[in-house]
Amino acid sequence: MKYLWEAELRRFVKFIKNMPTANLPFLIFLYILFWLINFSSTLVIGNVESSKSLTAANMLGYVIWFFAMFSISSIAQNMEDERMQGTFEHLHLSSVSIKSIFLVRALIHAIESIVIIVIFILIVGLIHRVVVFTNVYSLLVLLILLPGLYGFAFLLAGLVLMMRSKEAKNWLAILIYVLLVPLLIPERILSPAVREIFSYFPMFQSVMMLRKLNIDKIPLNLMEVDFVKLVITSILFFVIGLLIFDIADKKAKKKGILGMY
Template structure:
């Protein structure tokens, strides 16, 4: 397993070096879009606008949304590209099971993506003046978000296996992701509070906003709910991927495009 991870990590690093222009363009575009929204909001509200910790919370949601998009496109996009190049069947014939193979590839790619996300977060912080804290408690909260993100990514990957072309679905789904990660569902009350706990990645994103932007310590009960949320969506995504793999093989469409 370690050998597979190191091989995929080397593959991701080589791709980053060979297509570094695309990575730099992604950082620039993502940062410019957020900064444009920031300037627009400040202009509309006038010179007396005081964001407080709300700006920090919005930055966290936006950066998490960017990371989730990377993860989605990494799993579903990889499956689609492998199908286009005709190498998808070779991957499914490898000694490793397809879910393990693509999960290891996604985790190896995550190490590269986190570097890009750190660059985006650093530039946004410089432009907007946000001051986020990074206590150790942010790591378990971040892990719950990753679980939910990979669960949704494998769910989209199952559609990619069956349909081959999912660009339009990914384009529509990214707006739903923005709602899940940018809206402060942790501030909801009553029935809406229950809905916020059921939405994928929302409890973990709320924990990260509390810890990084508001200075609230990590509570065991809130972390347990976020972990349960992430674990359920991760298990659901892997289950859908396994079912899609079996159905694709049954139809004989694994090698087709």
């Protein structure tokens, strides 16, 4: 474990050196997608009292959606890419567990995602004249969400590991996009029952909490139940994700499909 950070940081530095040219188109893509979501939600909800608070609410959902996609990319997608190339088997020949390698990778890539999202928030803030994060406790919510996000990514990585068919994997990817769409919908249009169900998923719960903190200006100490729910579900997702990944890894070894090159 001692040199794992050294190894992954070196790999990340190499990766980031090739990134500057790719980041600009990525930021433009992010903004166009956000603009489309924002525009669609205005059409769905209609003329709201404050379009700025709607933009802020959309932006908060978008930030969590972005983090979720980034976590999936740095764990599940990254694992599948390595599996197809043949390097995934070599990672198994390490003196550290495969989970540790991908977790450290995800944490290091989180730095990259934070840099991108901060730049993006500044751009959106300037264009739409909105301040998205007004409450410092938002950072705490994001931090608590992290294990849940990684757990979700490991869960997906486990499912992908057990699949041989490329078609099945494509369908899974589509399903994930669909499942994460509610993050982009302002929860006020959802029924209380649906909202209650969503609150047991850390991604949705964190979006709802961030909106309460930053838009409705409700202090964190008045959201004790929400907070506890977020902590518990986030840890639970993390544990379940790792367990499923472990089971999948063992099954893949049994079937001899760790490498699919």
